[in-house]
Amino acid sequence: MKSVTVIGSGIIGLTSAIALQEQGFQVRIVAKERFDKTLSNKVGAVWFPYAIEPLKKSSLWAAQSFDRYKKEAGIAPGISFVPFLNAYVDESKEDWVDQLPPGTVRKARPDELPNGMEKGFIADVPLAEPPLYLPYLFEKFLSLGGSYEQKTLASMVEVAGLDSWVINCTGLGARALCQDEDLHPMRGQILRAEKLTVPSFADPTKKGALSYIINRSQDSVIGGTDYDDDWNESIDPKDTDLILSRLKTFGIRKNPEILEVIVGLRPKRSAVRFEFDPDFPNVFHNYGHGGAGFTVAWGCALELSEILSQKTR
Numbered sequence: 001m002k003s004v005t006v007i008g009s010g011i012i013g014l015t016s017a018i019a020l021q022e023q024g025f026q027v028r029i030v031a032k033e034r035f036d037k038t039l040s041n042k043v044g045a046v047w048f049p050y051a052i053e054p055l056k057k058s059s060l061w062a063a064q065s066f067d068r069y070k071k072e073a074g075i076a077p078g079i080s081f082v083p084f085l086n087a088y089v090d091e092s093k094e095d096w097v098d099q100l101p102p103g104t105v106r107k108a109r110p111d112e113l114p115n116g117m118e119k120g121f122i123a124d125v126p127l128a129e130p131p132l133y134l135p136y137l138f139e140k141f142l143s144l145g146g147s148y149e150q151k152t153l154a155s156m157v158e159v160a161g162l163d164s165w166v167i168n169c170t171g172l173g174a175r176a177l178c179q180d181e182d183l184h185p186m187r188g189q190i191l192r193a194e195k196l197t198v199p200s201f202a203d204p205t206k207k208g209a210l211s212y213i214i215n216r217s218q219d220s221v222i223g224g225t226d227y228d229d230d231w232n233e234s235i236d237p238k239d240t241d242l243i244l245s246r247l248k249t250f251g252i253r254k255n256p257e258i259l260e261v262i263v264g265l266r267p268k269r270s271a272v273r274f275e276f277d278p279d280f281p282n283v284f285h286n287y288g289h290g291g292a293g294f295t296v297a298w299g300c301a302l303e304l305s306e307i308l309s310q311k312t313r
Contacts, residue, residue, distance in 0.1 A: 001026040002312050005162040007153065008169035009033065010040035011130075011297045012286055014137040016167050019301035021144040023309045028147045030162060032173065035134045039171060040293060042264040044190065044214035044221035045133075046084055047125040049096045050204055051186060051226065051290035053271045056095055058292065061299025063099035068298035069126035078132030082215065085112065085201035087120045097121060114250035117203055128294045129216050153177065160280040165308060167284050168277075172267040174287045180273070183288055185265035187230035189239040191222040193256040203250075211246045219259060222247065226291070228268065235261045266291045274300065284308065 002025045006017045009031035017027045035041060047066060052058045072079045085108055097105050100123065108120040142148070153159055156178060159166055168174060175183040188210075195215060202212035210226040225239050244255050269288030277283040284307070286300055 002165075003163055004028075004165040004167060004308065005030055006167045006169055007031065007159060007162075008038075008171060008173070008287075009035040009138070009148070010038035010169065010171055011045075011128075011134070011137075011293045012040075012171065012289060012300065013167075013169035014134065014141060015297040015301035016169055016286055016304055017141050017146060018137065018144065019298070019305035020167070020308065021141070021146060023305045025305075025308070026145065027141070028149065028163070029141065030149045030151050030153070032150070032152045032170075034148075034150065035138050039264045039266070041130045041134055042190075042262050043130060043188075043294070044212070044216075044223065045128040045130050045294040046082070046200065046202075046214045047127070047295050048084070048086065048202055049292050049295050050202070051266065051268055052292040052296065053269070053290075057274075058272065058296055059095040059099045061296035061303070062096050062292070064299035064302055065294075065296055066100065066126060068302070069128070073126070076133060077136045078129035080127050080217075081124045082127045082200055083122060084125045085120045085122050085199060087117045087201070087203040087205050089119065089205050112199075114198075114201060116249050117201075120201070127214070127216065156277070156280055156283070160277075160283050163282075165282055165284070165312075167286055167304065167308075169286050171287055171289075171293075172265055174267070174273070174285070178285070180269075183267060183269045183273075184229050185231055186268040186290065187225060187227040187232060187263065187265055188223065188291070189225045189236060189243070189261065189263045191240065191243055191258050192260040192262060193220050193222055193258050196220040196252075196256055198252060201250075209246070211243075211250070220256070222256070231265065233263050233265060235263055272296075272300070274304075
């Protein structure tokens with residue numbers, strides 16, 4: 001059986017591993033941290049192509065992921081479809097809208113828009129709840145014959161020596177591992193709160209003032225921040241106050257009960273690195289997905305598995 005090692009156990013690593021298994025590969029995951037310690041376990045994870053390039057390619061990946069989640073809804077724990085309102089302005093590039101099935105997306109009526117939001121699209125989109133979905137993926141990976149090893153890798157030489165084929169899904173960790181200075185953190189702070197009654201929405205139209213509410217089965221995720229080149233992983237009370245103050249601008253008068261404050265660093269890059277390494281040709285890179293990891297993960301994984309399958313025929 002063809003053998004491949006995937007580095008990283010976040011959403012990109014797990015979906016890549018399973019897609020490869022479905023193509024007949026024997027897959028091992030090697031990761032510094034288990035899935036429940038990764039950035040992927042911290043996020044709200046609604047389907048939303050945010051802070052990712054290139055736009056056209058990522059829109060195709062997002063559409064493929066949409067289809068995969070549609071197949072998993074009602075089967076995979078944590079996967080459901082929810083109405084989601086996304087704000088836009090005239091200069092916004094909304095390529096993702098054209099990739100969805102006809103009738104999936106419509107423009108919001110004025111009475112559906114929160115205070116301060118001028119325009120928006122409404123669509124029923126996938127919601128992945130990481131505490132439920134990631135364990136399901138990990139167990140599925142193991143049930144398909146996969147193995148897991150916890151290990152820290154220090155160099156590309158070490159990476160390339162892991163297996164005949166290696167898939168690098170290390171997210172922000174690839175900056176040091178690959179000496180990739182194009183990859184940098186975009187700091188996000190979010191609030192996990194009691195479940196709200198207002199509709200889920202996102203307003204990404206103002207740089208540095210990302211605002212959203214994602215209603216999940218048992219709670220709501222309120223965001224957020226999008227600070228480029230900010231490595232601070234500590235909770236900042238000022239950001240908590242800022243997030244809550246923005247809620248008021250959208251007409252939400254009463255502060256919700258906060259259950260947890262979470263900080264994570266998104267792996268942002270000028271474009272997703274999705275290619276074979278020029279110096280280590282048995283290594284394929286799949287990292288730099290910005291704030292859209294769950295949104296494009298399956299699309300990337302399926303394309304990657306097809307590329308490697310063709311390589312090994």
